[in-house]
Amino acid sequence: MPPLLEARNISKAFGRFVAVAGVDLVIRKGERRALIGPNGAGKSTLLSILGGQQAGGAGGQVRFDGDDVSGLQPEDLARRGVGRTFQISRTFRKMTVAENMLASLLPRAGLIYSLSTQRLNILREQADAILTEVGLARRSGTIVDEISHGDRKRLEFGMVLATRPRLLLLDEPAAGMGLQERQELMAMMLDQVTRNGITLIFVEHDIDIVFRIADVITVMARGRVFAEGNPQEIASNKDVQDIYLGSGH
Template sequence: MSLLRVCGLSRSFGGLKAVDNVSFDLEAGELLALLGPNGAGKSTCFNMVNGQLPPSSGSIRLDGQELVGMRPREIWRLGVGRTFQIAATFNSMTVIENVQMALVSRERQTFGLWKPTRSRYADEALALLDQVGMAAEANRACGVLAYGDVKRVELAIALANRPKLLLMDEPTAGMAPKERNELMALTRRLVTDHKIGVLFTEHSMDVVFAYADRMIVLARGKLIAEGDAESIRNDPRVQEVYFGTGKTFQPHASLHEAAGGHQGHGARP
């Protein structure tokens, strides 16, 4: 059984079909990139998996359990972590306090904070920071960190819930090339060590081709290609969407069954 199974997922806004009958699977220990030009439906699809948007139709199953109809908090408690395009940390709190707050939330103790947070789960928080290379910065305020380091802290916060599935929304946005590669290499190591499935959106094609196991490509809400880097790179529909007008592609009705591509261009969608 796949870790994540998305079947016939659709979402309409009035007369606009933002996501149109999209299906894909994600295995434990796999990095799957969700790609497409602006307006392709990536964010809508991503937010439906996370529970922030209800689908108009379709199914989203995590380890066989249906997620449609659940709130984001409920989905998080089932083992779905998330990082954001703009890193979400408390700037006035120290690095370790940010992770401790995530651990307190995991243990459902956020309504009993008469005991100072700094005394709770400090060892576990430090261990998580060590995994992402931030243990030495544990007592610094997040607000003074370089952006790449903040992204590492955010990753530690996401790992605090021991996720089975990690959703990463443009994890390297705003980062320099060296920082991008360091963060994705770290993510790859954590995925391998803990068998976490990762679904991520990303505009930097060098990152995608270097680290994604597979890719799925959306255009105008439809799934138009999926597979490894080489097949995605050579797919004429993907080339048209990324480098042509994007107006004439004809999605294959049975594309999900015909999977098999990765990708590779240095262009940004």
């Protein structure tokens, strides 16, 4: 079976600063891949290239499900089944939680240009179902600006779920939360990923979470792949311990 995602020799520079320098990444269907590495290692940039946000000016080739998708726009990738969350979650902050969900359901339902309010009402059921899944059912009528940071992370995850992604790119899904909230959030996300058969690539600084969830860990430093392997291999890799695990992260 061909890999779901095959990225070859990916590179991206901002002016003179080379953020990603010739990275290869091959992800099996159903795999859970963690990207770790110190700040500025190029993890977020790599995710953005895979999600199409930084497609312009990036070098290398990306194949998704056998097709060459290099340089495609985010909307094209989203329609093919690449979903992502952002380091600072992006939601529609002046709209209600339910409206955020509905807006996320429109592309798949083919209703972006529809004028039928009735059709929108039919989507409400689906929206409520997903909100229940991500634990936001009670918040459905609240303006997003007024919900907590953790709830916004849940909402953003739910919005991406609504697009039925096959590959999910999560950028620091658990950042900025207390221990318990983080564990609950990760458990919820993992449950959804498993049940929907979604392949996962995530960037995370919390090493406990990384080692618990990931099948394969890619360690990046200075825009390159520094080491790659299963959690045991990475844990016992002396170089990784030196540059990364030892540095107190």
